[in-house]
Amino acid sequence: MDFDFSPVVTNWRFLASGLVLTIVLALASMTGATLVGTAVGIARHYGPRWLGLVLALYIDSMRAIPVLVVLVLPMIVDIQLSPFATGLVALTAHLGAYVAEIVRAGIASIRPGQTRAALALGMSRVQVVRKIVLPQAIVRMLPAYGSILSITIKDTAIATVIAVPELMRQSETIAAQSFRPLEVFTTTMLVFFLLLFPVTRGVDAVYRRVQHLGRS
Amino acid sequence: MTAYARIGAGTQPVIVYHEVVKRYGSFTALDRVSGQVNRGEVVCLIGPSGSGKSTLLRCTNALEPFDGGRVLFDGVELPRAESEARHVRRRMGMVFQNFELFPHMTALDNVAVGRVTVLGEAKAAARKRARSLLAKVGLSDKEASYPATLSGGQQQRVAIARALAMDPEVMLFDEPTSALDPETIGEVLNVMKQLADEGMTMVVVTHEMTFARRVGNWIIVFDHGRIVEEGPPAQIFDRPREQRTKDFFSHLGWGG
Ligand SMILES: Nc1ncnc2c1ncn2[C@@H]1O[C@H](COP(=O)(O)OP(=O)(O)O)[C@@H](O)[C@H]1O
Ligand SMILES: [Mg+2]
Numbered sequence: 004m005d006f007d008f009s010p011v012v013t014n015w016r017f018l019a020s021g022l023v024l025t026i027v028l029a030l031a032s033m034t035g036a037t038l039v040g041t042a043v044g045i046a047r048h049y050g051p052r053w054l055g056l057v058l059a060l061y062i063d064s065m066r067a068i069p070v071l072v073v074l075v076l077p078m079i080v081d082i083q084l085s086p087f088a089t090g091l092v093a094l095t096a097h098l099g100a101y102v103a104e105i106v107r108a109g110i111a112s113i114r115p116g117q118t119r120a121a122l123a124l125g126m127s128r129v130q131v132v133r134k135i136v137l138p139q140a141i142v143r144m145l146p147a148y149g150s151i152l153s154i155t156i157k158d159t160a161i162a163t164v165i166a167v168p169e170l171m172r173q174s175e176t177i178a179a180q181s182f183r184p185l186e187v188f189t190t191t192m193l194v195f196f197l198l199l200f201p202v203t204r205g206v207d208a209v210y211r212r213v214q215h216l217g218r219s
Numbered sequence: 220m221t222a223y224a225r226i227g228a229g230t231q232p233v234i235v236y237h238e239v240v241k242r243y244g245s246f247t248a249l250d251r252v253s254g255q256v257n258r259g260e261v262v263c264l265i266g267p268s269g270s271g272k273s274t275l276l277r278c279t280n281a282l283e284p285f286d287g288g289r290v291l292f293d294g295v296e297l298p299r300a301e302s303e304a305r306h307v308r309r310r311m312g313m314v315f316q317n318f319e320l321f322p323h324m325t326a327l328d329n330v331a332v333g334r335v336t337v338l339g340e341a342k343a344a345a346r347k348r349a350r351s352l353l354a355k356v357g358l359s360d361k362e363a364s365y366p367a368t369l370s371g372g373q374q375q376r377v378a379i380a381r382a383l384a385m386d387p388e389v390m391l392f393d394e395p396t397s398a399l400d401p402e403t404i405g406e407v408l409n410v411m412k413q414l415a416d417e418g419m420t421m422v423v424v425t426h427e428m429t430f431a432r433r434v435g436n437w438i439i440v441f442d443h444g445r446i447v448e449e450g451p452p453a454q455i456f457d458r459p460r461e462q463r464t465k466d467f468f469s470h471l472g473w474g475g
Contacts, residue, residue, distance in 0.1 A: 119282055120319035120378075124333035124385060125309025128301065134336055138323045215367040216323040 010181030011190045021173030022194060028090055028169055029156040035095030036155070040102025045132065047103065048110045058103070065100030070158055073097045074165055090162035090169075098155055105147045109140035117219050142210075142217030149206030153199045160195075170194065225451075226436045227257030231294055233389050233420050234279060240287030241274055241444075248274045250444040251288065256389070256437075261421045263431035263452075266441030267467060272424040275441075276391050279422065280311045293388070309337050312382030316394040318374040320366040320381070326353060327362040330380045337385065345384075352380040356410050372403025376410055389420040396427055408434075428473050432456050440464045 011018065047058050065073070074093045077084055084092065113136050121131040160171035174191040178184040227233075234256040241249035248271045256262050264272045277283035278290060281297050281304040290297045292311070298304050320329050330349035334340040340348075353359055356376040366374055375395055382390060392411065396404045408430050415421060415434050425431055431438060431452065438455040440447040440463070448461045459465050 116315055116317055116319045117321070119277075120313070120315060120321075122282060122305075123280060123308055123311070123313035124381070125305050125337040126333075127305060130336050134332065135321055139321075142323065215365060218367055219319070219322040 008186045010177055010183045014177045018173050021170035025159045025170040028159045031091050032094035033155050036098035036102045039099030041106050043103035044106025047107050062100040065097050070097050086165050086167045089165055090167045101151055105144050109144040113139050139217045142213050145210040153203050226260045230258050232257050235291040238288035241285040248444050258420055259418050260436045261415045261434055262437045263435035264424045264439050270441040271444040272441050273393050276393050280308045309385050310388050312387035312390040314378050314392045314395050316397050318378045320374050322366050326364050326377045330384050333385050352383055356380045371399045372406045375407045392423040394424050
């Protein structure tokens, strides 16, 4: 069997535009998920009980529902958004739940003595969280956060089902047009790997350097 | 024995405990504790572990809410509201058994952070002050070090400097040397002795009987959430009245 990578080569701009969108969608969802997750994680740890129960419901449902279903949910309930916006909202909501759990676990892992020491200086509760607890929790969260980041990049591929023209969608188009799915998808796989490998390794390397800052 | 005049007896006490009760569920950790700490005194709290010493210390600076009685600081009852408790806490320094330095800050910033965050002082001014305090505890060469790279004794001295940075009127120590290697205990006790000599009012929970005897002016013996007896060191250590005090000393292997 002959391999023919010419469809990939001739359509590289088309595929590259997909790669750019994959990265943009991943970064935007991750930013959204970080904001949502941090707020939810803090609220669950420090907030009143009723709020904790409401947020637990959000987290549990996001963890129970496949991301694919979350993606098509806006269509089912007939909310009109562009495919990109739909993907962004769905991924943010889905991943935000995971980030929230990471943030909550990170905060809970800081021993109460740190809070006591900060309060004893006269800090307010808000100052304690901002200046003392969160900075340490963020350091401890890094490895788990790195995993979520790579999952996010991979999850963007699922957005193909709602026609977001990201890397997977563009690859499918070229594969169908050229009848060369093997070559096209091999290339796609390789591109994902080349994107993710430095990301996971990079986060690990950063973590090793700053690890001691979270060790109380 | 002639009547013992307690240090600071003529002035208003810095801290007064009046029938303080603290419960954890059905367990009574503090059982109607009454007593006082005078200005310039070094009061040592001794007693078996689990007897409520740390609990009393945490009730002193409103870190722990209590269920009954009153605590007065500088003649004013401790506030219940968190927003007001802050203003009382910053007037008392606290030192913990596990140091509790902030691991994401250098030694210098650990000492400066209180002044910057709580007093709103400019960073440069706070660091200048922090520098002089690190010098005072003998750690000028460790300004840029992170806590993880310091020995236990060094960490505890930074923690003392951190508490002193707020210019406290009283210092609370909760077993400051219990987590230390024997060879570094001395350097921490020396700093505390120096503070006492400067006239700092101190409440010290400790198992260091030699320190309590030589530096303490007033000893309070705790057991089961109650004060068993109190008095000047010579009385408590040489002529304890209560059997439970004697039991505690013999348990420590401390000749009484
Ligand atoms: N947060 C808590 N919840 C339940 N029990 C506690 C708590 N803190 C302390 N206690 C109990 O209160 C008692 C007194 O504790 P503590 O003040 O730490 O004693 P000490 O400092 O004298 O060793 C102990 O029996 C301890 O188990
Ligand atoms: Mg204790």
